[in-house]
Amino acid sequence: MLRNLSSYYYKEAAHLFCVRIAQGLVHLGKGLLTLSPYHSDRFLLSPMALGGIVTVLHACLDMKSTILGKYHYILYIIVLAMQPRMLLTVDEDLKPLPVPVRVGQAVDVVGQAGRPKTITGFQTHTTPVLLAAGERAELATDKYIPLTSTLEGFVILKKNPEYHEE
Known part of the structure; x- marks a missing residue:
C-alpha cells in the first residue's frame, strides 16, 4: 500500500517524503527493531523513549513548518524509542x-x-x-x-x- 502511495505522489516532494518516513518506520531495521517505550517484559516505562515518541508526534502536529521545513532532523529523536525485537x-x-x-x-x-x-x-x-x-x-x-x-x-x-x- 505504501509503495502504491509513493508511486502516486512521485511528483509532490513533501507527500513523498512522508510516505518514505512511513515506509522506514514500518520496516524498521529490516524488521529487527520496534518502537516502544516499554522494556523488561513491558514492566518498566522508559521516560527517554516516551519523550522521543511524544517529541516526534508533537512535531508532526505542524508538519509543514517542522518536519517538512528546515527542522527535519527532529525525526532523529525517534531513535530513543527503538529497541531490538x-x-x-x-x-x-x-x-x-x-x-x-x-x-x-x-x-x-x-x-x-x-x-x-x-x-x-x-x-x-x-x-x-x-x-x-x-x-x-x-x-x-x-x-x-x-x-x-x-x-x-x-x-x-x-x-x-x-x-x-x-
Missing part, C-alpha cells in the same frame, strides 16, 4: 551461543506460588529468535543460567554449575 544469547566471552528457548504468549504470574510457567502456547526455537508483540521467551534447558531476569535483546548466559547431563 530479537533475542540473541551470548556466552561470557560475548560469542554467540545457540540455545533452545520457548517462545509464547506472556502470562501474568504475579502472586502465584512456586515457579509457574510464564508463557503459554509456546514453540521451541534455537536462538537467535524474533519476538512478536506480547511474546516472552524462557530457556528450554537448565544447562545455562541467564545473567538478566528478562530474556529480551542481548542476553549473557553462563554455564550452570549444578547441571549434569543424563
